Structure formats: structure tokens, C-alpha cells
Amino acid sequence: MALIxxxxxxxxxxxxxxxxxxxxxxxxxVIILLLIMPAFASDFTLFxxxxxxxxxxxxxxxxxxxxxxxxxxxxxxxxxxxxAGYMIAIFGDSAITDISQGWPWYxxxxxxxxxxxxxxxxxxxxxxxxxxxxxxxxTLAIASAFFYFARQNYVVFNGFSGFxxxxxxxxxxxxxxxxxxxxxxxxxxxxxxxxxxxxxxRSPFGLALQGVRDNPRRMAALGFNVNxxxxxxxAFAALIAGIGGILLTWQSAQISPGTAGVGPxxxxxxxxxxxxxxxxxxxxxxxxxxVVLKTFSVDFLTAxxxxxxxxxxxxxxxxxxxxxxxxxxILGLWEKWRRSRGKDPLRxxxxxxx
Amino acid sequence: MNAPTTVSERLNATGTAxxxxxxxxxxxxxxxxxxxxxNITVRPGERRAxxxxxxxxxxxxxxxxxxxxxxxxxxxxxxxxxxxxFPAHERIRRGLRRTYQISLLFTGLSVLDNVYLACCGVSxxxxxxxxxxxxxxxxxxxxxxxxxxxxxxxxDTLVSELSYGQQRQLEIxxxxxxxxxxxxxxxxxxxxxxxxxxxxxxxxxxxxxHMGFIIIEHDMDVALRVAESVTMMHNGRIFKExxxxxxxxxxxxxxxxxxxxxx
Ligand SMILES: Nc1ncnc2c1ncn2[C@@H]1O[C@H](COP(=O)(O)OP(=O)(O)O)[C@@H](O)[C@H]1O
Ligand SMILES: [Mg+2]
Numbered sequence: 049m050a051l052i053x054x055x056x057x058x059x060x061x062x063x064x065x066x067x068x069x070x071x072x073x074x075x076x077x078v079i080i081l082l083l084i085m086p087a088f089a090s091d092f093t094l095f096x097x098x099x100x101x102x103x104x105x106x107x108x109x110x111x112x113x114x115x116x117x118x119x120x121x122x123x124x125x126x127x128x129x130x131x132a133g134y135m136i137a138i139f140g141d142s143a144i145t146d147i148s149q150g151w152p153w154y155x156x157x158x159x160x161x162x163x164x165x166x167x168x169x170x171x172x173x174x175x176x177x178x179x180x181x182x183x184x185x186x187t188l189a190i191a192s193a194f195f196y197f198a199r200q201n202y203v204v205f206n207g208f209s210g211f212x213x214x215x216x217x218x219x220x221x222x223x224x225x226x227x228x229x230x231x232x233x234x235x236x237x238x239x240x241x242x243x244x245x246x247x248x249x250r251s252p253f254g255l256a257l258q259g260v261r262d263n264p265r266r267m268a269a270l271g272f273n274v275n276x277x278x279x280x281x282x283a284f285a286a287l288i289a290g291i292g293g294i295l296l297t298w299q300s301a302q303i304s305p306g307t308a309g310v311g312p313x314x315x316x317x318x319x320x321x322x323x324x325x326x327x328x329x330x331x332x333x334x335x336x337x338x339v340v341l342k343t344f345s346v347d348f349l350t351a352x353x354x355x356x357x358x359x360x361x362x363x364x365x366x367x368x369x370x371x372x373x374x375x376x377x378i379l380g381l382w383e384k385w386r387r388s389r390g391k392d393p394l395r396x397x398x399x400x401x402x
Numbered sequence: 403m404n405a406p407t408t409v410s411e412r413l414n415a416t417g418t419a420x421x422x423x424x425x426x427x428x429x430x431x432x433x434x435x436x437x438x439x440x441n442i443t444v445r446p447g448e449r450r451a452x453x454x455x456x457x458x459x460x461x462x463x464x465x466x467x468x469x470x471x472x473x474x475x476x477x478x479x480x481x482x483x484x485x486x487x488f489p490a491h492e493r494i495r496r497g498l499r500r501t502y503q504i505s506l507l508f509t510g511l512s513v514l515d516n517v518y519l520a521c522c523g524v525s526x527x528x529x530x531x532x533x534x535x536x537x538x539x540x541x542x543x544x545x546x547x548x549x550x551x552x553x554x555x556x557x558d559t560l561v562s563e564l565s566y567g568q569q570r571q572l573e574i575x576x577x578x579x580x581x582x583x584x585x586x587x588x589x590x591x592x593x594x595x596x597x598x599x600x601x602x603x604x605x606x607x608x609x610x611x612h613m614g615f616i617i618i619e620h621d622m623d624v625a626l627r628v629a630e631s632v633t634m635m636h637n638g639r640i641f642k643e644x645x646x647x648x649x650x651x652x653x654x655x656x657x658x659x660x661x662x663x664x665x
Contacts, residue, residue, distance in 0.1 A: 259519055
């Protein structure tokens with residue numbers, strides 16, 4: 049695996065091949081399918097299934113970045129998303145006009161993201177000296193503290209009911225909560241954050257983060273400030289989670305303590321693990337599965353004569369099954385399948401190096 | 403901390419001071435005194451061999467100097483600057499380098515990527531978000547270092563696929579990243595074939611003369627060919643110091659080496 053970008057590594061004649069031709073054909077199919085989806089998918093599918101999957105995928109992606117590349121399992125990613133959602137409600141517009149400042153979106157959104165990143169850095173700074181289970185515990189403690197604080201604070205967070213009527217700006221005269229517009233909005237941010245994470249994974253910053261994960265002592269002996277690197281990773285992950293949180297707030301037009309309750313906090317972990325923590329596509333696969341399960345399991349369960357509220361059970365069972373079969377999530381299953389196909393003596397000589 | 407911060411302050415500090423000055427350094431692991439009251443002075447550009455049986459405390463000495471862990475007591479000066487309280491990365495950024503006795507490499511990355519990471523660590527590009535390009539200065543210096551240790555042919559090989567000897571060579575390339583002023587080599591020749599040993603000696607003797615180092619080495623042949631002075635350690639203490647010839651002929655040293663000692 050050479051570090052130099054593939055596009056740079058090629059020799060002279062290789063360079064004449066456009067970048068478009070180097071993207072494998074399966075990828076093109078997926079890209080085109082996603083782009084033309086609104087032509088045949090229902091409003092519900094666009095808004096509720098895909099929009100929500102993209103958003104949860106982004107929040108889980110921020111966890112994947114920390115856990116997969118940095119070895120830090122942070123349970124505050126949903127909390128950071130919720131905080132960003134609260135901030136646009138507080139600094140922007142909502143139905144709670146007593147509290148909301150009503151500042152324009154180009155002020156409230158940057159403020160929300162900066163506060164999210166500051167909060168993420170603070171959490172990072174508190175937790176980088178811990179490892180493994182302790183990181184999980186400290187971030188979970190912060191997440192539940194935030195939940196109870198938001199529920200009990202009426203002056204700023206408006207307590208139990210939170211804020212409703214938090215809407216995206218009518219930029220370019222488009223209603224961004226319309227199902228098609230919202231689909232493209234979330235698709236854009238999901239793709240962008242996916243590509244940025246993918247790109248960063250091979251930059252000095254991303255490589256060093258993986259070095260810190262594998263061998264912090266060695267990284268220090270190479271001149272890296274290990275803790276500063278970890279905190280920077282938290283800050284970057286908070287940016288992605290913050291964008292996800294703003295989109296999430298716009299989708300439901302409200303933000304309340306429950307959005308960042310302990311349940312949703314854990315769900316993000318489940319999504320990331322189901323999808324796989326080794327590649328940034330994993331969280332999006334996990335989010336899609338989660339959303340489909342959560343949306344349709346009620347019908348499915350009632351059809352079986354069971355109570356619809358048992359959908360958590362269904363998610364829990366799928367989680368168990370996937371983790372049992374493949375600790376690397378769906379991505380791990382996919383790799384296993386590709387490898388076993390590679391070994392097939394009828395297909396090729398088994399010279400599969402993955 | 404009144405450490406010299408500007409370049410000129412640091413250069414001034416370099417002028418007269420010793421490369422390395424340890425005063426009363428001790429390290430306790432529980433009740434075990436891995437180092438007791440170590441005093442060492444190394445001039446700039448000096449090449450020193452550290453000998454001693456297994457468990458004498460040689461690696462612990464390196465760990466204390468680089469800040470892998472802090473000594474229980476004592477002070478360490480690096481080119482005049484008191485680095486006793488500095489975290490490891492600050493010491494490295496001041497030009498101190500080391501290799502590890504048991505290779506600590508990034509096995510999932512290629513040879514070139516490992517050296518590239520080492521070059522990033524001692525540059526301002528540590529937090530760079532931009533992927534390296536062909537004409538990247540850091541990447542170019544990484545390629546240079548790969549050439550210095552004769553690993554051009556293996557530069558795209560994953561570290562996990564390297565032979566033991568190649569991994570040792572890679573450790574050396576990583577220690578040469580940036581502008582090292584002083585290097586600590588922890589048994590770089592252990593487990594190498596005779597040919598690889600010869601190459602290692604060539605690399606070490608070929609280093610620029612201002613680059614001092616300490617080498618831990620059991621093989622007297624290698625140690626005495628690259629070093630101008632020798633420190634013998636035993637049970638966490640300095641047992642003898644002198645010119646290679648003196649040390650070789652010292653009856654106490656001979657007794658320790660031939661009569662077994664505890665190693
Ligand atoms: N991290 C550690 N924790 C506890 N004891 C240690 C540690 N590192 C080294 N020691 C002990 O310190 C002594 C010196 O070890 P070391 O410096 O590795 O010796 P050498 O490199 O000369 O063979 C040994 O008795 C070793 O067991
Ligand atoms: Mg040792």
C-alpha cells in the first residue's frame with residue numbers, strides 16, 4: 049500500500065486516463081443509483097429512510113473515525129450532534145421565541161459547529177489519558193450528564209420539551225425539508241464527510257492517528273505529541289457529528305433531550321459496529337440497516353402477533369448475530385465472502401491476496 | 403521552565419555544552435533498582451558503546467534518556483538544556499533519536515510509509531491534512547533514508563513481510579529522520595547475519611561526524627569498531643569507563659565477561 053496517491057503514482061501514459069475511468073464500475077452504479085433515486089422512490093423513502101440513514105451514518109462515521117483510526121471508542125458523538133442541534137435552535141429560529149435568538153443561518157450554523165468542536169475537544173482532552181473501557185465509561189458519563197442537564201435546564205435548553213419549529217433556511221428559494229431537497233442535502237453532506245474521512249486516512253494526520261492507535265509509545269519517540277493528536281481527532285470528529293446533528297434537528301424540526309439520550313447514544317455505537325469500524329463506508333451501511341429495522345420492524349412484529357414496541361429486541365438480536373458472525377461487522381462479512389470466493393479452485397488458482 | 407526556545411538560544415546552548423549529561427539518574431521498578439546513580443557525560447559527536455550483561459539496565463537507561471519513562475531521580479541535560487521533565491516527543495524534536503531493541507514498527511504500513519511517518523514526526527507537517535505527493539519534500543527525504551539503509555528494493559513492501567534483519571535496518575532509517583543530533587541504538591546488530599553486520603558497521607561509521615551516538619552492543623567486534631569510548635554497566639551501575647583497548651584488557655571486565663557474571 050503506497051502512500052502516494054494512486055493518481056500520482058502512475059507513469060506518463062497512465063496519467064492520460066481520466067480519474068473517472070479509474071473508479072470501478074460498481075461504484076458508478078451506486079453513485080448513479082443514489083443520484084436518480086428521487087425519480088422512483090417515494091417521499092417517505094427519500095426523507096425518512098435515506099435522509100435519516102445518511103444523517104445517522106454521518107454521526108456514526110465520526111465514531112468510526114475515532115474508534116477505527118484512533119482506537120478511541122467515544123460515546124459522546126450523539127451528544128455532540130445533539131449539542132449542535134440545540135445551538136442552531138438557540139442561536140437561530142425556533143417556536144420557542146423567548147429563548148431563540150433568531151440570528152441568520154450563516155451566523156448560527158458556524159457558531160453551532162464551533163461550539164460542537166470545542167465541546168468535542170474538551171471531551172477528548174478529558175478522555176485521552178484513559179484507554180479502552182475507561183474511555184467508554186467516561187464518555188458515557190458525559191453523555192448522560194448532558195442529557196440530564198438539558199432536561200433540567202429551562203433557561204437555555206428549555207428543559208423536557210426542548211425546541212420545536214427548528215427549520216432549515218429557505219436558501220435559494222428551496223424548501224430544504226421537502227423530501228427531494230432534503231434527500232439531496234443529506235446525500236451531499238454524507239458523501240462529503242465520507243470522502244473527507246477517506247482522504248484524511250492517508251494524510252500525515254490520519255496516518256499518525258493510526259500510528260497512535262497501534263503504538264503510542266513509538267509515535268512519541270518519533271516526535272508526535274500523542275495526546276494532542278488524539279484531541280485533534282476528537283475535534284474533527286465533532287465537526288462531522290455536529291453537521292449530522294444540525295441535519296437531524298432539521299429533519300424532525302425539533303430537538304429535545306431525548307435526541308441525545310442514552311438510548312440514541314448507544315444506538316450510534318451499534319450502528320458503527322454493525323456496519324464495521326474498519327472503513328468509512330461501514331457506518332452508512334450500519335445506519336441503513338438500523339433505519340430499515342427501526343422503520344419496518346413494528347409492522348413485522350405486529351404481523352407476527354408480537355408487540356410492536358419490541359423493535360429494540362430485533363435490533364439487539366441483529367447486533368448479536370452480526371457481531372457473532374463477524375466482529376468486523378457487515379464489512380467483515382463482505383471481505384470474508386470475497387476471500388472465500390477468491391479461494392474457489394473452480395474460479396481461479398486461489399492467488400487471492402485481497 | 404527556562405529552556406532555550408529560539409534557534410539562536412539553542413545553538414548557543416550547543417556551543418559549549420556536552421551532547422548528553424546524566425547526573426545521578428536512578429530508576430526503580432518497585433523494589434528493583436534498574437539504574438542507580440548513573441553519571442554519564444558524552445561530548446558532541448562522540449561515539450560511545452555501552453556493554454553489559456542482560457538485565458544490566460542498558461535499555462532502561464535509554465528509556466530514561468528518551469523519556470519513554472521518567473527516571474525516579476536525577477537530571478538529564480541534552481546539549482546543555484535540562485530535558486529531565488520533558489515528554490518524549492519534546493526530546494525527539496530537539497534532535498534526540500533512538501532505535502528499539504525489539505522493533506517497534508508499523509507492521510500494516512510499507513517501509514516507505516514507516517520512514518515517512520518518522521519524517522513527519524520531526525517536521526511541522528505532523529498535522530498536515532494533505533496527502534503526500536511525489537514531489538513532497540518529506541517524502542523525498544523518506545526516500546533518501548530508505549536508500550541510506552539500502553532498502554530501495556523493499557520500499558513498498560509491508561513491514562510485516564520483512565525479514566528480521568530488514569526490520570532492524572528500517573529501525574535505523576527511522577532514527578535518522580529529520581536532523582538528528584544524537585542517536586541511541588539499542589542492540590542494532592542483534593540477530594543480524596555477518597553480511598548484515600558489515601553493512602550496519604558501514605552505515606554507522608558513515609554517519610556525519612557531528613552525529614554522536616550511544617550503541618548498546620554485545621558483539622565486541624561491532625562495538626569496538628564503531629565506538630571511541632566504552633561504558634560497562636552491571637546491575638544498574640556504571641562499572642567501568644574508558645577507551646576500547648583499556649576496557650578489553652581490564653582484568654575485572656574480563657572476569658565479568660569470561661567468568662560469567664550474571665548474564
Ligand atoms: N518496564 C519495566 N518494568 C519492570 N521492570 C523492568 C522494566 N523494564 C526493565 N525492567 C527490569 O529492569 C532491569 C534492567 O532491564 P533492561 O534495562 O532491559 O536491561 P538490559 O537492556 O541491560 O538487558 C531488568 O531486571 C528488568 O527486568
Ligand atoms: Mg536491553
